[in-house]
Amino acid sequence: MTDTPGDAFTYDGGRVDPGETQNIRYGVSETYLGDPIKIPVTIVNGEHPGPTIFLSAAAHGDELNGIEVVREVAHEWDHSDLHGTLVCLPVLNVPGFIAQQRYLPIYDRDLNRSFPGDETSTSAKRIAARVFRNFIAPCDIGLDFHTSTRGRTNMLHVRADMEDEPVARVANAFASNVIIAGEGPEGTLRQEASNAGTPTITIEMGEAHRFQRDLIDEALSGVLSVFAEFGVRPAESVQWPGWRTVIGGWDEKTWLRADVGGLVEMHHDVGSLVYEGDRICTITNPFKTDSDVVEAPFTGLLVGTLENPLVYPGNPMCHLVKLDVRTRRALEHEQAADDRP
Template sequence: MTGSEEDPDAFTYSDGIVEPGQTENIRYGISETYLGDPVRIPVTIVNGTEPGPTVFLTAAAHGDELNGIEVVREVAHEWNHENLRGTLVCLPVLNVPGFLAQERYLPIYDRDLNRSFPGRQGSTSAKRMAYQIFHNFLAPCDIGLDFHTSTRGRTNMLHVRADMDNPDVNRLAKSFGSNVIISSEGPAGTLRRETSDYGIPTITIEMGEAHRFQREFIDRGLEGVESVLSEYGVHRTQSVKWPGWRTVIDDAKEKTWIRADAGGLVDMHHDRGSLVYEGDTICTITNPFKTDSEPVEAPFTGLLVGVLENPVVYPGNPLCHMVELSAKTRRALKRERGRTETVETPTPPPENAGGR
């Protein structure tokens, strides 16, 4: 739990305490290898001199998703926290075994750490790890940001996933300042769902692709963190970000995965973040001789949140992730982008815009 009898503003975990005004770099043991050596996750706890919210930042729950690692590291080690109000709990690599193997899942029985929260003692390896992470470093917090990328072979534009029916999560999601928010509870066992259900509003930030550092996404992620910390009074010198336009998508109704109906080689005609119109050809699937060609058309007018990077498919493989946009949102998008069709870079916020 956060605090102690001696100092209620201290951050405590099972093996230690970080007092106000202190920063600690910790390698915390959550499991053991086949040889009995410890599996340790890196944790940086920055406790401000003044009281305020406790915020966790997590990345690499999937071991090959790297962009968020650099966001969390830069917040922890490159930002000036002299005026910090509250505490930052920075966990840049949750899935250390997957990270070392550069694999999405835990190499132990191929388990998904991000379906194992809040964890359970005496259960599987994944749930034991998740239990240690959850109860030592997530449960004491007030809000959380969990960074992800697309799985390998695909790429995402930056967007937020959040349960917008939860008012506290809604506030957090909007304060991050992304153009697109996809609203859902999230699957059971995911970090954001289980922490939100526990009473800690948490959002997932999806950005870019696996196995890479992509500077444009890292910088966008850092802008979002600045905006959140301003919204909650953690960093008073920063401003809440308005992205210029925003759409909130109902996960069950206003989005779709477009899948291949034929196997072959894919020629993608639009990038992530592109606005496509109903009937536009998103991509073409051809055989090795280019004697057969199957165009794949947009079923409605919307935004390509994610697209295929690996240009080979079997029937049923996903080609792109598409969300529907209203006419009003399309007009706002074009106005803010000077009528360009790709929406990767947000415009500066209007003066005194605020975050909601």
């Protein structure tokens, strides 16, 4: 790496030179009263050349864990030896964040199905277009943080198109135990950014409406590992999670859904290893006179589980992914080590 300075980062209305940091509120839309709707953006341009990486959170306004990850990277880490540029977008969906809800309150649109956006289309696509053009497309790598929707929780895992080699490199560098492979739905930030030449992964972590410190710290370790892989923090080293499973086709994962309505008692926590035939949860009526036992259809890992114990028939209760024998044994070994006094 040379000691020559990198390039300036430019966006509509501004410029951040090497060695500079800017905190800006960038206008993406307007309220019914014509007042500006602005998103917070921190741009840290290192003194040394390197990749430009965006970190984004709260595309769904009630998903808070990622906000703290992005804020800590932007404002608490030492960037004196930063090689490259960080574009930190802690709250993409400001209207949803203010309303404490998942979607944009404007016609209940999903911002994370609106990328890369369209300056002449719906409100959601106009917002997406301004964000994408100014702060996503100029980047070389992307990390997009999410949580489960309300009433459910996820263990920390990565979602990425593992058939796209540059995306797979980012996903592997993040050092999570679980990677769920796939392109992702059309209009998602990770798919559209990757298609536009910015390899991007989604990090799922925890539940909506709260900060979960253990998951935030785990995600920060993953960010540091990505920075090491791409030379952004040259003194750091890429991490290995100890064991990893990459989940591909639909035959390797399933959402277990309720066949009856009632109240759910979960018998395992998110992140648990369960074996084929294990009782995962039991659904009972208010009198506990009827019960429906839900068993694991295969041996696997509970990546996501229900937090709200009330279900209608068809409601998802847990997300189970298959583990091969080698991964299962590695996980069993790890859990046995954790249980030792």
